[in-house]
Amino acid sequence: MQRVFCAVVTTVVPEAAQLDAAGWTDLERIVERALADRPTSLRRGLKLFLRLIDWIAVARYARRFSALDAARRARLLAYIERAPLLLMRRGLWGLRTLAFMGYYGRPAAAREIGYRADPRGWDVRR
Amino acid sequence: MSETTERRYDVVIIGSGAGGGTVAQELAALVRDGRRVVVLEKGPRLGDHEFTGQELEMAAALYADAGGFLTADGTMTLAFASAYGGSTVVYTGTSLTAPERVIRRWSVPGLDHADIVTRSEKFAAQNGVHLLEDSLINDNNRLFVEGGRKAGLRVEQFPVNVRGCRGSSLCNLGCPNQAKQGTNRVQLPRAEREGVEVVTRAEVVRIGVDRSLLVRVAGRPPGAKGGPAEWPPGEYRVRARIVVCAAGAIGTPALLLRSALPARLPRLGQAFTCHPALILVGEHARDITNDVGHPKSYFVDRAAEDGFVLETCMYFPFVTAKSLTGFGASHSATMRAFPRLQMILLLACDRAVPGNRVAVDRAGRPVVYYRFTPETLEALARGTRAAARICFAAGARRVHVPADPPLIEAGEADRLDARVAARHFLPGRVSISAAHLMGGCGMGGSAADSVTDAWGRVHGLPWLRVADASLFPDALEINPYLTIMALADRVAEGIRAEVREPVNA
Structure with missing residues (x-):
């Protein structure tokens, strides 16, 4: 399921595709740490949801999710995001939250987007 | 440890927040009396x-x-x-x-x-508690005041309880x-x-x-x-x-x-009840001070009239990313504009309704059942439109809100009523959070x-x-x-x- 997860992450945050091995390790470590404290049922649910994404990809495009081009991946996730079934929307919301946490939770990403909050506040900005 | 230790008190206070901390202080006199x-x-x-x-x-x-x-x-x-x-x-x-x-x-x-x-x-x-002096107000808050007043809203300053605030924004x-x-x-x-x-x-x-x-x-x-x-x-x-x-x-x-x-x-x-909240952002053409300075200095109270309150805010990279609607290139572009983002927190004034409740599961852990009422979703839509108007009146080039698509350009400012509606606030799609429980x-x-x-x-x-x-x-x-x-x-x-x-x- 890791291949599907990586494909979801790079669809949610396209810049993640540019991450080097160390960057991916950081991202995955953040996600794993966040999931470690969560109930087993939630982790199991996420794995099932990743599998479901793969199935939908095969049903719609006759290809695994990770084998789709970027535009099709985005269309498929957008479809799930607006799905009539709450369970589907909620599953995607959970996955995108993990993707954002893994990517933007890295100090390097915070610096890249220009986030500069500092405990010293105005003292370092004036 | 297998055995249970016994302790005896006159008063036990469970929790040390605004309620428990206050009770502790106010009962301290009892300790002096033994x-x-x-x-x-x-x-x-x-x-x-x-x-x-x-x-x-x-x-x-x-x-x-x-x-x-x-x-x-x-x-x-x-x-x-x-x-x-x-x-x-x-x-x-x-x-x-x-x-x-x-x-x-x-x-x-x-x-x-x-x-x-x-x-x-x-x-x-x-x-x-006091009003922050003007020299400590950042651009994010100033733009809210300027935009709010231009939009015809009554903007008020928050009294805050800080002593020696350095403006970390954290x-x-x-x-x-x-x-x-x-x-x-x-x-x-x-x-x-x-x-x-x-x-x-x-x-x-x-x-x-x-x-x-x-x-x-x-x-x-x-x-x-x-x-x-x-x-x-x-x-x-x-x-x-x-x-x-x-x-x-x-x-x-x-x-x-x-x-x-x-x-x-x-x-x-x-x-x-919980005041369901959304983070809304407007992108300006130039960098502004948003991640320095006290984050929440002003507000617009439309609770009585429209069922929402708008407050200035500043959040951190992950929370901001999670809170924006959607994903992909346009989401990333908004995140990359972080130094130019004006941020507004929208709180809907929900009501106590049957079914919204706290329960416990078999293990005794809390479970919160909450459904958004149509009134709350309408309040979120009204508040979003008001926040977008504030951003545009303050000079924002575009706003990122729960709409379809989420980016609304300044040229569409007069179409906000059509672009932002309650149907866009699809539970499970839009990131809604609450801190006033x-x-x-x-x-x-x-x-x-x-x-x-x-x-x-x-x-x-x-x-x-x-x-x-x-x-x-x-x-x-x-x-x-x-x-x-x-x-x-x-x-x-x-x-x-x-x-x-x-x-x-």
Whole structure:
């Protein structure tokens, strides 16, 4: 399921595709740490949801999710995001939250987007 | 540890936030008279040096579920802290007094607005509440004032309880400069100096019919923030004459629900409300100061007219990313514009409705059932349009809001009514969170309509009190901590009048 997860992450945050091995390790470590404290049922649910994404990809495009081009991946996730079934929307919301946490939770990403909050506040900005 | 240690107190206070911290301070005088008072706090006591401002690190250290506690259907995140000082460690210090219309609507026999005002003023003075001087206001707040006034809205300045604010902007991760005057800085240290005991990492499992509490004190996990518990780790049986529950609007109803209380309380856990909130951003052409300076200095109160409140805000990279609607290239472009983002927090004023409640699962863990009413979704849509107007009036080039697509350019400003509608606020798609958690042990006249009386006494169990936001019978429509303190002050007053004889230690 890791291949599907990586494909979801790079669809949610396209810049993640540019991450080097160390960057991916950081991202995955953040996600794993966040999931470690969560109930087993939630982790199991996420794995099932990743599998479901793969199935939908095969049903719609006759290809695994990770084998789709970027535009099709985005269309498929957008479809799930607006799905009539709450369970589907909620599953995607959970996955995108993990993707954002893994990517933007890295100090390097915070610096890249220009986030500069500092405990010293105005003292370092004036 | 296999055996249970027994301890005996006159008063046990469960929780150390705005409610518990206030009760602790106000009962400190009893300690001078020989009574024993203890505060049991589930979270850790962090040292000043441990507030680093790092987003994920501090969220994990301070918030329940690292800030990711979800409602039962997974459509809303509830943010509340678990630490010495409770959620006062992570609020922004905004200090408003309960509106008269709200207290009147609550219709709690024996509770009048004037009393709330008097007590709120006492704590506002104690916490150094004041308006921030102009030199400390950042661009994000100035643009809100400018845009709000141009949009024809009444913009007001928040009184805040900071002393020596350096403008880190990191209030919601715990002030790294100890400027914010939460109960962790003011009421709890004062209570401890007077002899009130505070035990951290102490979770109350349940309250027994004999007024004894089963308490589990945890050890400090390796590498975790915070000091060790004040009691050795293990299981305790704590007996008390009076028990005060101040574990918050989720913690208190959950604790009472999993305790076998000898009273019929059909309203226990019911009428949960929370001001569902959204983060909305506007992108300007130039960099602005947004991640420096006090984040929440101004607000627009449209609660009475339109069912929403807008407040300035500033959030951190992950929370901002999570809160924006959608994903992919346009989302990334908005994130890359971070130094140019104006941020506004929209709070909907929800209502206590049947079904929205706190319950417990088989293991006794809290479960929050919450459904968005059509009225709340309409309020979110109205508030979003108002926030977008403010951003455009302040000069934003585009806004990112829950619409389809989420980016709205300035050229479309006159089409906001068509572009933003309640149908876009699809639960499970839009990131909605709430930090003002209220209700579950509402005050009222009898057990048929409430859980406690106007002094926080649980109906049928006069030794059991509630002193936190769970007392609110309905939404407060403003930031709640001063009102919690005012109600907790009433609870403490009632206890002082009753506790006369010391128990054997």
